[in-house]
Amino acid sequence: MRAQNQRTSALTIGTSKAWTGGAITALIVLALMWVIPILWGVATSLKTEKDAAGPALSVPSQGWTLDAYVQVLTQGEIPRWMFNSFFVAVSVTILTVAISALAAYGFSRTEFRGRKWLFALTIASIMVPGQILIVPLFQQMNSMRLTDTFAGIILPQIVAPMMVFIMKNFFETIPQELEEAARIDGAGRMRIFITIIVPLSRPILMAVSIFVFIGAWNNFLWPFIVTNNPDLLTLPVGLATVKNAYGVQYAQSMASAILAALPLMVVFALFQRQIVKGFATSGMGGQ
Amino acid sequence: MKHELPRARYSSEQATKRPLGSLLGSISDATFSRRSVFRSFAVTAGFFALGGGLSACGGSGHAAEGPLQTWDLFSGSDGISMRSMIANFSNESAVTVRPVTLAWGSPYYTKLAMAASSGKAPDTAIMHLSRLAGFAPGGLLEPYDLELLAEFGVREDDFAPAVWKNCHYEGQLFAIPLDTHPxxxxxxxxxxxxxxxxxxxxxxxxxxxxxxxxxxxxxxxxxxxxxxxxxxxxxxxxxxxxxxxxxxxxxxxxxxxxxxxxxxxxxxxxxxxxxxxxxxxxxxxxxxxxxxxxxxxxxxxxxxxxxxxxxxxxxxxxxxxxxxxxxxxxxxxxxxxxxxDSHSYVLPRQVSDDPQRRRTAHQFVAGIIKQGQKWAEAGHIPAYLPVQETPDYQNLHPQVDYAAAGTTPVFDPxxxxxxxxxxxxxxxxxxxxxxxxxxxxxxxxxxxxxxxxxxxxxxxxxx
Amino acid sequence: MLTDLAPSVAPPITQKTPAKVRKGSGFWFVVPFLVAFAMFLLWPIVSGLWMSLTNQSLTGSGAGFTGLSNYAEALADPAVWQSLWNTAVFTIATAAPLVVLSFVMAYLVYVGLPGQWLWRMSFFTPYLLPVSVVTALWQWMFQPGFGLINSILTQLGFAEIGFLDQQGVAMFSIVLVTIWWTVGFNFLLYLSALQNIPDHVFEAAQLDGAGPWRRLVSIIVPMVNKTTIMIVMLQILASLKVFEQIYLLTAGGPRGSTRSVLEYIYDVGFSGYRLGYASAISYLFFALIVVVAVVQLRIMNRKEH
Structure with missing residues (x-):
């Protein structure tokens, strides 16, 4: 971080005041534009229903309140959906990272018949937009009786050729010699993978896990297609499909939205550095 | 010598420029991580055991046990009336009901068709009678059992003939009208x-x-x-x-x-x-x-x-x-x-045929449509004629002033x-x-x- | 970077490899992935192709072979062309701002005020929101009467705008929401690319006495060229698949003016029961995406040489 600040000053040296001032103003204006919708959502969620449906730009007549949150958390389905989302996202993350890491290792460090061919197939499939497969995939889940099950939500999400590719690139940078030393000691491949490769790859595993988790937590289309049972909906799907029988309640719907947004915002706040680093590590942010 | 090698290689790899430090750190505590890897495997196993149980119960959620599931698309004053009718029914019959309200219109019917196509639909659902032609022929619905209905006090004579006729497809009764809303x-x-x-x-x-x-x-x-x-x-x-x-x-x-x-x-x-x-x-x-x-x-x-x-x-x-x-x-x-049009109750196709549950579904539908007076408060004409004949309804203005519309309904083709x-x-x-x-x-x-x-x-x- | 698909140079496996590690054993590492890959990616591709040759319905009927009739129908269906057009408009309208704006944001944050985490958080947070939260917020912003934007407009003496129900305006609103929602991802990519520029590059520029504008144009922009290419490519592929925000904000309306290809596939396949026909549209679209991707790869390769 300190190095960053030094560089910042190095950059601004020799620039005109107008330039610096303009840059700062632009930054603040942009940031406000990006933050205001969220802040306004938060403000609405802290109003009473009556105020929420009132004029947008006035101070609430009935004061600020956490009522909407209490309502949503005690009466609605939000806690249930939040659990579902959490369960689905964690499962998808664990399974995706596990099978992708194994595959990446297999592709990068071992020899077997058809390896190149299979890897090429995997890479080619990065171009297949999974979304256009919703129709056959739904029909497949139907015939496998997996609609409205957690397995049906989770399994189709764990195929991530991109992650295999990223991890393979990383594994290839790990020196072969470390592995060979262990091999001479008599370690099997699985053992090498777990005791050498995995610990060495923690940053990339972390980065990939975070990407996959964000993706799974926010995934809408597939869970939306494959679930109908209100007890199994994930947060994004539940919020969008199940309606309040007692009419549109703006404060409550904003409170639900904020609650749905919170977990990832906390994750980001906690792991900001790893996430930014993850972009670099994964090779996505390199120049 | 071996420990020198990584350094040389890493510096040439731009993708890994940054994590170099953490990488070298990881090597030194590799033995420690082994334990944590195994621990995390144990945690993972436990997690999936939990999930396995959950998905099993999710899969059978609609079958034999659990409350009666019903879907509707009512919000606002309709929704308030409907929820209180359901609560009344539950109180009187001791049947637990799980109502779910979905967005009106196309999203509702798409979801209903998808759920029925996989045989995991709710036990009962509201359907506009004008939609019956899109659902009944495809086998997405199950016909009603007239004898069961009669047992719960609902008969053909209780409905306007013009509406009743539209509840049928190929001679079978697929819908029980709750109202007509002209x-x-x-x-x-x-x-x-x-x-x-x-x-x-x-x-x-x-x-x-x-x-x-x-x-x-x-x-x-x-x-x-x-x-x-x-x-x-x-x-x-x-x-x-x-x-x-x-x-x-x-x-x-x-x-x-x-x-x-x-x-x-x-x-x-x-x-x-x-x-x-x-x-x-x-x-x-x-x-x-x-x-x-x-x-x-x-x-x-x-x-x-x-x-x-x-x-x-x-x-x-x-x-x-x-x-x-x-x-x-x-x-x-x-x-x-x-x-x-008419809000009616249908029985979506179920993958598991459970006579007791079907019976309860019939009971629910009969129990709700008989509360037509409450439903009329939201402006609809109760389809169940005995309700229309009560003095309560006859005094309900302006609803009763357009009730005649229910005898000459024109539905979509x-x-x-x-x-x-x-x-x-x-x-x-x-x-x-x-x-x-x-x-x-x-x-x-x-x-x-x-x-x-x-x-x-x-x-x-x-x- | 994505094109660098050739296995990178790894030292040849030494002859010392103990006999214990069998030659083919590496295959088992790939098996779990391959099983999932075959079941949930390859199989749907194959079964979808078959489905597109039938009149398969959501209700289960029509599984018989009908040849290419679905494809013929799709090519003659004006709604297919309209949705393709809408998707293209959306892609073009979002791609440029998403690239330029994200770079501007990243650059400003990079050179800007202290408190980087605050700016980073501001721009990246929307990307972390589930789509239904994004659409809920913006529906609320666009609301006639007491929505924030329309309130401000009426206070300033302008007429209200029907952001989501006016033909012509609705697509613009969806583009706006999409930019707000997803720019954070590109922003972070650019930011991390900027931070990877070695210090000595700047020092050299400083010594040359290059002004800020020249430094930006002649040093920084070329330095992040690779990131730009990648962002453009990811962006176009992502924009082509747009569905969720459209489904939740307008469901394709008014009068189909915001209906994307995926929205049409959903409408036809699930709302209209016609799984076979929807599959055929999917495959036509798939073919188009492959063409776009190949063209992109070509251009990228040429640029790199």
Whole structure:
């Protein structure tokens, strides 16, 4: 971080005041534009229903309140959906990272018949937009009786050729010699993978896990297609499909939205550095 | 030597420039991580055991055990009434019910069809009767058991024949109507009185032709100083169609719509109806480019004295105008007919046949439709006739004033793509709306409607 | 970077490899992935192709072979072309702002005020929101009457805008929401690319006495060229698949003016029961995406040489 600040000053040296001032103003204006919708959502969620449906730009007549949150958390389905989302996202993350890491290792460090061919197939499939497969995939889940099950939500999400590719690139940078030393000691491949490769790859595993988790937590289309049972909906799907029988309640719907947004915002706040680093590590942010 | 190697290699790899430090750190605590790896495996195993249990219970959620699942698409005053009816039923029968409300229209029916196609649908669900033709032929619904229904006190005689007939497909009963909700006329009695269009009993009864309607509209406009009649259709996905189709039925024009062959309409009569409506929407009697919400705002604020709209708007209108009058759509083209739809209960296909659950579903449907009085408060006409005969209902104004509309209902044509919330209604409404706004003349609008319908009829019937 | 698909140079496996590690054993590492890959990616591709040759319905009927009739119908269906057009408009309208704006944001944050985490958080947070939260917020912003934007407009004496129900305006609103929602991802990519520019590059520029504008144009922009190419490519592929925000905000309306290809596939396949026909549209679209991707790869390769 300190190095960053030094560089910042190095950059601004020799620039005109107008330039610096303009840059700062632009930054603040942009940031406000990006933050205001969220802040306004938060403000609405802290109003009473009556105020929420009132004029947008006035101070609430009935004061600020956490009522909407209490309502949503005690009466609605939000806690249930939040659990579902959490369960689905964690499962998808664990399974995706596990099978992708194994595959990446297999592709990068071992020899077997058809390896190149299979890897090429995997890479080619990065171009297949999974979304256009919703129709056959739904029909497949139907015939496998997996609609409205957690397995049906989770399994189709764990195929991530991109992650295999990223991890393979990383594994290839790990020196072969470390592995060979262990091999001479008599370690099997699985053992090498777990005791050498995995610990060495923690940053990339972390980065990939975070990407996959964000993706799974926010995934809408597939869970939306494959679930109908209100007890199994994930947060994004539940919020969008199940309606309040007692009419549109703006404060409550904003409170639900904020609650749905919170977990990832906390994750980001906690792991900001790893996430930014993850972009670099994964090779996505390199120049 | 070996520990030197990584350094040399890493520095040449740009992708790993940054994590170099953490990488070297990881090497030194590799032994420590081994334990943590195994620990995390154990945690993972436990986690999936939990998930396995959950998914098993998720998979069988709708079967044998658990509360009775029912879906509807009611919100606002409809939703409040429905939830209290369900609570009443639960109290009296000791059956636990799990109601779920989904977004109205296409999203609801898409979800219902998808759920039924996988056999994991709710035990009962609300369906617009106009949608039955898209669901029953495809085997997405199960027929009712008349004997079971009779056991819970519901029989054919309890319903208007015209509605009951529409609940069937190929001789089997697939829907039990909760209500009919016609497209009717509301008026502001204060304005109507000043305009001198009320009869001795305080109702408008003078409209028996299109000309009469124009005349009443002009008189009302004179009182309000603006327009006489409200009708909102711009960007609306159904209102224009509702108005047109009901009046077209009054002409006795008739139609044939069968998949695979072109539709037949009486184009002259259809154009006659449209011509009359464009005459009415001349900017003086009614605006020609009003929206749904705008029409209601105009009526409730006294800008107009009469509104053509759905019975479901009654609670909101009554709130604003206590002296609210109502009547079925006046017969202006000869034959009494009133555009209607009906919220009905259906039994979506289940993968597991459980007689006890089916029985409970029948019990639930019977229990809800008998509470028609409560449902009538939201403006709908209870389909269960014994409710209509009670003094309570007979005193419920203005609902009872348009109850007659329920005896001459006109539903959407029974083709698979028609009904509430469909593209069929939407596209036709846009075309008719374009005619009202003056961008299409009536014969061209009719031709365009036929074109839309024929395109849909030419697609294979997927159900 | 994505094109660098050739296995990178790894030292040849030494002859010392103990006999214990069998030659083919590496295959088992790939098996779990391959099983999932085959079941949930390859199989749907194959079964979808078959489905597109039938009149398969959601209700279960029509599984018989019908040849290419679905494809013929799709090519003659104006709604297919309209949705393709809408998707193209959306892609073009979002791609440029998403690239330019994200770079501007990243650059400003990079050179800007202290408190980087705050700016980073501001721009990136929307990307973390589930789509239904994004659409809920913006529906609320666009609301006639008491929505924030329309309130401000009426206060300033302008007429209200029907952001989501006016033809022509609705697509613009969806583009706006999409930019707000997803720019954070590109922003972070650019930011991390900027931070990877070695210090000595700047020092050298400083010594040359290059002004800020020249430094930006002639040093920084070329330095992040690779990131730009990647962002453009990811962006176009992502925009082509747009569905969720459209489904939730307008469901494709008014009058189909915001209906994307995926929205049409959903409408036809699930709302209209016609799984076979929807599959055929999917495959036509798939073919188109492959063409776009190949063209992109070509251009990228040429640029790199």
């Amino acid at each position: 497209f009717v006329v509301f008026y502001n009695k204060d304005i109507a009185e000043k305009a001198g269009v009320l009869d001795g009993s305080g109702a408008i009864s003078s409209i028996t032709s299109a000309e009469d309607m124009i005349e009443v509209g002009q008189k009302l406009a004179k009182v309000t100083g603006k327009q006489g009649v409200s009708f909102g259709h711009v960007l609306d996905s159904a209102q224009s169609w509702r108005l047109f189709w009901g009046l077209y039925a009054q002409t006795g024009g008739g139609y044939t719509m069968e998949v695979g062959s072109p539709a037949v309409l009486d184009t002259a009569k259809a154009a006659e109806v449209l011509t009359f409506l464009t005459q009415m929407m001349d900017g003086k009697i009614a605006l020609k480019n009003q929206t749904y919400a705008g029409a209601i705002a105009d009526f409730t604020s006294g800008t107009t004295g009469l509104i053509l709209s759905g019975a479901w708007e009654m609670p909101a209108l009554k709130d604003a105008i206590p002296n609210l009058g109502a009547m079925p759509m006046p017969t202006m083209f000869g034959t009494p007919a009133n555009y209607s 029974p083709v698979w793509f028609s009904g509430a919330g469909t593209d069929f209604q939407n596209q036709l409404s846009q075309t008719i709306s374009a005619c009202f706004q003056g961008t299409l003349d009536p014969p061209a609008a009719v031709a365009s409607m036929l074109e839309i319908i024929n395109k849909m009829l030419s697609a294979p019937n997927p159900s």
